Amino acid sequence: MGETRPGLRAAVIAVVYARVSDDDKRRRRSVGEQEEECRQVADDQSWAVARVFVDNDRSASRYARKQREEYAKLLDYLAGEHVDVLILWESSRGGRELEGWAGLLNLCRRHQVRIHVVTHRRTYDLENPRDWRTLAEDGVDSAYESEKTRERILRSVRAKAASGKPHGKLLYGYRRTYDDRGNFIAQVIHEEQAEVIREAARRVASGEPCRSIALDFNRRGIPTPRTGEKGWQLSQIGRMLQNPGYIGKRVHLGKIVGDADWPPLLDAETYAVCRSILTDPRRKTQRDTAVRHLLSGPALCDVCGSRLRVQKNRTHYGYVCAAQFCVSVKTTVLEQFVVAVLMARLARPDALDLLNPEREAGxxxxxxxxxxxxxxxxxxxxxxxxxxxxxxxxxxxxxxxxxxxxxxxxxxxEHVDVPPLLRDLVGPGVEQRWERLTIGQQREVVTLLLDLRVGKTYKGARTLDPRRLDNSRWRGSSKTWGEGAL
The missing domain is CATH 1.20.5 (Single alpha-helices involved in coiled-coils or other helix-helix interfaces)
Known part of the structure; x- marks a missing residue:
């Protein structure tokens, strides 16, 4: 962009504004051509160009998502410096939003700045009512064209959505094929990327935290979906596995609108399990970090409702109320009791019915x-x-x-009757299968099954008195353990 020339003494001082909406490759060809033609007009008229403002790859419609930084500088310049004429290649370069265009016209009229439109081959004096009306009508026409363009785009998007065609950014795990003329043919599976998604889904469905998956992907050097990203993030894994596109569903405006015309990467059950786990509000209050203690997430203080955290107490570690130290219990004692209760329940022949008494096959x-x-x-x-x-x-x-x-x-x-992590655990031999789980998976089982609340110590008790857990309950049960549900 040009700067003000020191000592400029021309009879007519001009500024140039150039803009183009779409320039994905940032080649600046269109804005460069606009500037060249505007400068040619200035030379022909013996005008001195004091400054050039260029907004490349910037829309001027009311739907624009990016700010026009140079346009804002242009307005400031027109208001604060002496300018005789503003040169635009065409009226729509100045704006396609009616209110903004009217503001520019009013600003130029206040400061006696004429507007030359190259494609019109004419200079407009805004003190002249007819000239002002002509440019105002140009603004209406530009805004109308913008609205029509928007409607055409939306109609095309809706039609593609209804037919299941892809639109917008390529979904990670897929690639698009084109014919020799560059016409889209199909969206097909990118096998290397697809295996990353399937692995992440299997691990989440088995109870592994997203953070450990992201750390493992980074350790293994697996490329992220977008170039330039600084490694896999916890939230990235979660968002990816909740995308209905991976089960062959077309989404429009945040809603599933039908089947997509590309093949699914995940089976419906695995997707439903992942979504159920990732949207469970109970997970939102737990830090998805490396798990060291079985109950440091699920266990709550029955007095104040705060979570229990692990703290060393001279000779042993204990679960302690994190807020007010209302309760405290030795970690090994509480964990042994809870695991024994879980194993007894999961070993029962009717365990699946107990886990979901209202489940209905299919x-x-x-x-x-x-x-x-x-x-x-x-x-x-x-x-x-x-x-x-x-x-x-x-x-x-x-x-x-x-x-x-x-x-x-x-x-x-999207509802999953019984997550695979639980379904594969129940029945005889549950203790051996439990021991093969990671501590993160074990804690996921506790979270899925228990609302665990620990009360104060009973006077004189030397071991864990079960009455301290009377207000605990099985998920989905209306009765507490103290009411006979244990």
Whole structure:
């Protein structure tokens, strides 16, 4: 960008503003051509160009996401320096948003700055009402074109979404194929990346924390989804495994709108298990760090509700109320008691029924089929509306009802009756399988099954009195252990 020339004494002082909306490769070709033509006009008119402002790859519509930094500097310059004429290649370069364009016209009129539009081959004097109206109408036309462009884009996006076609950034784990002319053919699985996703999903489904997975991926040097990222992050693993695109679903505006036309990477059950684990609100209050103590996440103080943390007490470690030291219990004593209770429950022949007494075989698949049927029905109504067989108001009413029912069915389809981590643990020999789990997986089991609350020590008790856990309960049970649910 040019700077003000010291000692400039020309009769007419001009500034140039150039802008282009899309320049993904940042080659600046379009803005460079605009600047060249604007400078040529200045030379032909014997105007001296004092400053050039350039916004490359910046939209000027009301939908713009990036700020036009140079445009803001231009406004300041026009307000604070002597300028006779502003040169634009065309009116829309100055703005496609009506309020902003009107502001520019008013600013130029206040400071007696004329506007020359290269494509019009004309200089406008804003003190002249006809000239002001012409440029104001240009602003209306530019804003209207912007709205039409936006609508065309949205219509194309909606059509692609309805047909299951991909749109926007490439989903990690896939690659896109094109013909010799560069036309899109299909989105297919990128096997090397897909295995990263499948491994992460298997590990999360088995109870492993996202942080340990991210650390392992970084240690192994596995490339991240985006170049330039500084390693895998905990939140990145979680977000990735909750993307419905990995089970072949097309998402539009945050909602699943149907089946995608690319193959799924994950099976529906594994995805549902991961989503169930990752969206469980009980996990939000636990730090996803390296696990050292079995109950330092799940155990709560029954007096104040705070979490118990591990603290050394002279000769031994104990679980202590983190807030007010209301309760304290030796770590080994509490852990041995809780594990014994868990093993007894998981070894029972009816353990699966106890884990989910309301489970019904195939309920998740039926919910998924219901969502698919209702989405197909909604598409039929859309087609009927396109044939003018139903009024817009009628379609809107039907759409509201069906979308609510589809959302409810999809929510039920994501529910997992019993996570694989628990399902593979129950039955005879549970103790041996328990010992083979990592401590992180063991703690995940405790979190899934128990609402563990530890009360104050009973006077005179030398070992763990079970009454201290009377207000604990099994997840999903209406009764506490003290009420006979143990």
């Amino acid at each position: 309920s998740r698949q039926r919910a998924e089929d219901e969502a698919k049927r209702k989405r197909a029905r909604l598409e039929e109504w859309y087609e009927a509306a396109a044939r003018d067989e139903i009024s817009p108001a009628g379609l809107a009413s039907i759409e509201r009802t069906l979308l609510a029912e589809i959302e409810d069915a999809e929510r039920r389809a």
